[in-house]
Amino acid sequence: MERPYWEDTYRDQTSRTFGLVSQEIIELAETLLGEGRVLDMGCGEGRNALFLAGAGFTVDAFDISEQGIDKLLATAERMEINVNAWVEDMRDFEFSRPYDLIISHGVFHLLPRDDWQRLIHRVKEYTVPGGVNVVAVFVDTLPTPADLIPHVKGLFREGELAELYAGWNVVSFESYIKEDEHPNGVKHRHPINKLVAQNPEVGMPI
Numbered sequence: 001m002e003r004p005y006w007e008d009t010y011r012d013q014t015s016r017t018f019g020l021v022s023q024e025i026i027e028l029a030e031t032l033l034g035e036g037r038v039l040d041m042g043c044g045e046g047r048n049a050l051f052l053a054g055a056g057f058t059v060d061a062f063d064i065s066e067q068g069i070d071k072l073l074a075t076a077e078r079m080e081i082n083v084n085a086w087v088e089d090m091r092d093f094e095f096s097r098p099y100d101l102i103i104s105h106g107v108f109h110l111l112p113r114d115d116w117q118r119l120i121h122r123v124k125e126y127t128v129p130g131g132v133n134v135v136a137v138f139v140d141t142l143p144t145p146a147d148l149i150p151h152v153k154g155l156f157r158e159g160e161l162a163e164l165y166a167g168w169n170v171v172s173f174e175s176y177i178k179e180d181e182h183p184n185g186v187k188h189r190h191p192i193n194k195l196v197a198q199n200p201e202v203g204m205p206i
Protein backbone atom coordinates (compact mmCIF):
# COMPACT_ATOMS: atom_id res chain seq x y z
CA MET A 1 0.00 0.00 0.00
CA GLU A 2 1.27 3.47 -0.83
CA ARG A 3 2.36 5.34 2.25
CA PRO A 4 0.26 8.36 3.27
CA TYR A 5 1.61 11.77 2.26
CA TRP A 6 2.33 12.77 5.86
CA GLU A 7 5.08 10.14 6.09
CA ASP A 8 7.08 12.29 3.64
CA THR A 9 6.43 15.63 5.32
CA TYR A 10 7.29 14.09 8.72
CA ARG A 11 10.79 13.57 7.29
CA ASP A 12 11.10 17.28 6.60
CA GLN A 13 11.96 19.24 9.76
CA THR A 14 10.82 22.53 8.25
CA SER A 15 7.29 21.52 7.21
CA ARG A 16 4.12 21.91 9.26
CA THR A 17 2.16 18.94 8.01
CA PHE A 18 -1.14 19.76 9.70
CA GLY A 19 -0.60 23.44 10.39
CA LEU A 20 -0.30 25.15 13.72
CA VAL A 21 -1.76 24.22 17.11
CA SER A 22 -5.54 23.71 17.06
CA GLN A 23 -7.49 26.67 18.36
CA GLU A 24 -9.50 24.63 20.90
CA ILE A 25 -6.24 23.29 22.34
CA ILE A 26 -5.00 26.84 22.89
CA GLU A 27 -8.28 27.71 24.61
CA LEU A 28 -8.18 24.60 26.81
CA ALA A 29 -4.59 25.32 27.82
CA GLU A 30 -5.71 28.76 29.01
CA THR A 31 -8.69 27.30 30.91
CA LEU A 32 -6.77 24.47 32.53
CA LEU A 33 -3.82 26.74 33.38
CA GLY A 34 -1.13 24.28 32.40
CA GLU A 35 -2.07 21.74 35.02
CA GLY A 36 -2.63 18.09 34.41
CA ARG A 37 -1.67 15.04 32.45
CA VAL A 38 -2.39 14.88 28.74
CA LEU A 39 -2.48 11.99 26.26
CA ASP A 40 -2.29 12.72 22.52
CA MET A 41 -3.23 9.58 20.58
CA GLY A 42 -1.98 9.65 16.99
CA CYS A 43 0.00 12.80 17.74
CA GLY A 44 1.80 12.90 14.36
CA GLU A 45 4.69 15.37 14.43
CA GLY A 46 3.27 16.79 17.66
CA ARG A 47 1.78 20.21 16.93
CA ASN A 48 -0.67 19.90 19.87
CA ALA A 49 1.49 17.76 22.19
CA LEU A 50 4.47 20.13 21.92
CA PHE A 51 2.34 23.19 22.54
CA LEU A 52 0.75 21.66 25.66
CA ALA A 53 4.10 20.49 27.02
CA GLY A 54 5.43 24.01 26.48
CA ALA A 55 2.42 25.35 28.38
CA GLY A 56 3.33 23.26 31.44
CA PHE A 57 1.27 20.08 31.04
CA THR A 58 2.75 16.62 31.50
CA VAL A 59 2.33 15.10 28.06
CA ASP A 60 2.29 11.50 26.84
CA ALA A 61 1.97 11.13 23.07
CA PHE A 62 2.19 8.27 20.63
CA ASP A 63 1.80 7.57 16.94
CA ILE A 64 2.23 4.59 14.66
CA SER A 65 4.67 6.63 12.54
CA GLU A 66 8.34 6.43 13.49
CA GLN A 67 9.03 9.50 11.33
CA GLY A 68 6.34 11.47 13.15
CA ILE A 69 7.73 10.59 16.59
CA ASP A 70 11.34 11.24 15.50
CA LYS A 71 10.33 14.69 14.29
CA LEU A 72 8.36 15.41 17.48
CA LEU A 73 11.30 14.42 19.69
CA ALA A 74 13.76 16.45 17.61
CA THR A 75 11.49 19.50 17.91
CA ALA A 76 11.08 18.95 21.65
CA GLU A 77 14.86 18.84 22.06
CA ARG A 78 15.27 22.06 20.08
CA MET A 79 12.56 23.74 22.16
CA GLU A 80 14.02 22.29 25.38
CA ILE A 81 10.71 20.85 26.48
CA ASN A 82 9.82 17.35 27.58
CA VAL A 83 7.24 15.14 25.87
CA ASN A 84 7.03 11.44 26.69
CA ALA A 85 6.55 10.23 23.11
CA TRP A 86 6.71 6.74 21.64
CA VAL A 87 5.79 4.68 18.57
CA GLU A 88 2.71 2.49 19.02
CA ASP A 89 -0.28 1.26 17.07
CA MET A 90 -3.38 2.62 18.77
CA ARG A 91 -5.08 -0.75 18.37
CA ASP A 92 -2.51 -2.28 20.77
CA PHE A 93 -2.53 0.58 23.26
CA GLU A 94 -3.51 -0.29 26.86
CA PHE A 95 -4.18 2.49 29.31
CA SER A 96 -2.14 2.28 32.49
CA ARG A 97 -3.33 5.54 34.08
CA PRO A 98 -6.12 8.12 33.77
CA TYR A 99 -5.66 11.50 32.07
CA ASP A 100 -7.02 15.01 32.53
CA LEU A 101 -7.08 15.65 28.80
CA ILE A 102 -7.11 13.10 25.97
CA ILE A 103 -6.76 14.27 22.38
CA SER A 104 -7.20 12.41 19.14
CA HIS A 105 -7.09 14.68 16.14
CA GLY A 106 -7.76 13.33 12.68
CA VAL A 107 -6.97 9.71 13.53
CA PHE A 108 -9.94 7.50 14.46
CA HIS A 109 -11.38 7.42 10.91
CA LEU A 110 -8.08 5.80 9.82
CA LEU A 111 -9.00 2.77 11.96
CA PRO A 112 -11.71 0.21 11.30
CA ARG A 113 -15.03 1.07 12.96
CA ASP A 114 -14.83 -1.74 15.58
CA ASP A 115 -11.44 -0.46 16.72
CA TRP A 116 -12.42 3.15 17.16
CA GLN A 117 -15.70 2.27 18.89
CA ARG A 118 -13.77 0.19 21.44
CA LEU A 119 -11.08 2.86 21.80
CA ILE A 120 -13.49 5.72 22.42
CA HIS A 121 -15.07 3.74 25.27
CA ARG A 122 -11.62 3.22 26.80
CA VAL A 123 -10.70 6.88 26.31
CA LYS A 124 -13.83 7.94 28.21
CA GLU A 125 -13.20 5.41 30.99
CA TYR A 126 -9.65 6.71 31.45
CA THR A 127 -10.58 10.39 31.62
CA VAL A 128 -10.61 11.72 35.20
CA PRO A 129 -13.85 13.19 36.61
CA GLY A 130 -14.18 16.64 35.07
CA GLY A 131 -11.49 15.73 32.52
CA VAL A 132 -11.78 16.58 28.83
CA ASN A 133 -11.64 14.76 25.49
CA VAL A 134 -10.90 16.50 22.19
CA VAL A 135 -11.73 14.35 19.17
CA ALA A 136 -11.74 15.38 15.51
CA VAL A 137 -12.74 12.92 12.77
CA PHE A 138 -13.69 12.86 9.10
CA VAL A 139 -17.35 12.17 8.39
CA ASP A 140 -19.04 10.58 5.40
CA THR A 141 -20.88 13.53 3.85
CA LEU A 142 -18.33 13.95 1.01
CA PRO A 143 -16.27 11.35 -0.88
CA THR A 144 -12.80 10.60 0.50
CA PRO A 145 -9.95 12.05 -1.63
CA ALA A 146 -8.36 9.36 -3.83
CA ASP A 147 -4.95 9.50 -2.11
CA LEU A 148 -6.56 8.78 1.28
CA ILE A 149 -8.91 5.97 0.22
CA PRO A 150 -6.40 3.20 1.12
CA HIS A 151 -5.95 4.73 4.59
CA VAL A 152 -9.46 5.81 5.61
CA LYS A 153 -11.04 2.64 6.98
CA GLY A 154 -13.80 3.84 9.29
CA LEU A 155 -15.48 7.13 8.36
CA PHE A 156 -17.92 8.40 10.97
CA ARG A 157 -21.51 9.23 10.18
CA GLU A 158 -22.34 12.91 10.61
CA GLY A 159 -23.18 13.40 14.30
CA GLU A 160 -22.06 9.91 15.35
CA LEU A 161 -19.14 11.23 17.37
CA ALA A 162 -21.49 13.42 19.42
CA GLU A 163 -23.79 10.41 19.98
CA LEU A 164 -20.86 8.45 21.43
CA TYR A 165 -20.44 11.23 24.00
CA ALA A 166 -24.12 11.32 25.02
CA GLY A 167 -24.25 12.12 28.74
CA TRP A 168 -20.99 14.09 28.69
CA ASN A 169 -20.96 17.88 28.90
CA VAL A 170 -20.42 19.20 25.41
CA VAL A 171 -18.00 22.12 25.62
CA SER A 172 -18.11 22.60 21.84
CA PHE A 173 -19.20 20.68 18.78
CA GLU A 174 -18.29 21.78 15.25
CA SER A 175 -19.30 20.29 11.94
CA TYR A 176 -17.40 21.96 9.12
CA ILE A 177 -15.63 21.50 5.81
CA LYS A 178 -11.86 21.89 5.74
CA GLU A 179 -10.43 23.07 2.43
CA ASP A 180 -7.16 21.21 2.04
CA GLU A 181 -4.38 20.63 -0.45
CA HIS A 182 -2.19 17.55 -0.12
CA PRO A 183 1.41 17.65 -1.43
CA ASN A 184 0.18 16.02 -4.68
CA GLY A 185 -1.31 19.44 -5.46
CA VAL A 186 -4.94 18.33 -5.69
CA LYS A 187 -7.41 20.38 -3.65
CA HIS A 188 -9.78 18.48 -1.34
CA ARG A 189 -12.69 19.18 0.94
CA HIS A 190 -12.83 17.19 4.18
CA PRO A 191 -16.06 17.16 6.20
CA ILE A 192 -15.08 17.12 9.87
CA ASN A 193 -16.82 16.69 13.21
CA LYS A 194 -14.86 18.07 16.14
CA LEU A 195 -16.00 17.57 19.71
CA VAL A 196 -14.70 18.94 22.99
CA ALA A 197 -16.50 17.13 25.81
CA GLN A 198 -16.10 16.97 29.55
CA ASN A 199 -16.58 13.95 31.79
CA PRO A 200 -19.71 14.89 33.79
CA GLU A 201 -18.52 13.18 36.97
CA VAL A 202 -17.77 15.93 39.43
CA GLY A 203 -14.69 17.96 38.56
CA MET A 204 -13.73 21.54 37.90
CA PRO A 205 -16.28 23.24 35.60
CA ILE A 206 -14.73 24.68 32.43
Ligand SMILES: C[S@@+](CC[C@H](N)C(=O)[O-])C[C@H]1O[C@@H](n2cnc3c(N)ncnc32)[C@H](O)[C@@H]1O
Residues within 6 Å of the ligand: 006, 018, 041, 042, 043, 044, 045, 046, 047, 048, 062, 063, 064, 065, 068, 088, 089, 090, 091, 104, 105, 106, 107, 110, 111
Ligand atom coordinates in the same frame (compact mmCIF):
# COMPACT_ATOMS: atom_id res chain seq x y z
C1 LIG B 1 -4.05 13.18 9.88
S1 LIG B 1 -2.69 12.76 10.90
C2 LIG B 1 -3.01 13.76 12.36
C3 LIG B 1 -1.80 13.95 13.23
C4 LIG B 1 -2.02 14.78 14.50
N1 LIG B 1 -3.05 14.21 15.36
C5 LIG B 1 -2.35 16.22 14.18
O1 LIG B 1 -3.51 16.61 14.36
O2 LIG B 1 -1.46 16.94 13.75
C6 LIG B 1 -3.11 11.14 11.41
C7 LIG B 1 -2.04 10.47 12.27
O3 LIG B 1 -2.57 9.23 12.76
C8 LIG B 1 -1.51 8.30 12.82
N2 LIG B 1 -2.08 6.95 12.86
C9 LIG B 1 -2.75 6.31 11.88
N3 LIG B 1 -3.09 5.08 12.29
C10 LIG B 1 -2.64 4.95 13.56
C11 LIG B 1 -2.68 3.90 14.51
N4 LIG B 1 -3.26 2.73 14.23
N5 LIG B 1 -2.10 4.10 15.72
C12 LIG B 1 -1.50 5.28 16.01
N6 LIG B 1 -1.42 6.31 15.13
C13 LIG B 1 -1.99 6.14 13.93
C14 LIG B 1 -0.73 8.61 11.55
O4 LIG B 1 0.57 8.09 11.58
C15 LIG B 1 -0.77 10.14 11.53
O5 LIG B 1 0.32 10.69 12.22
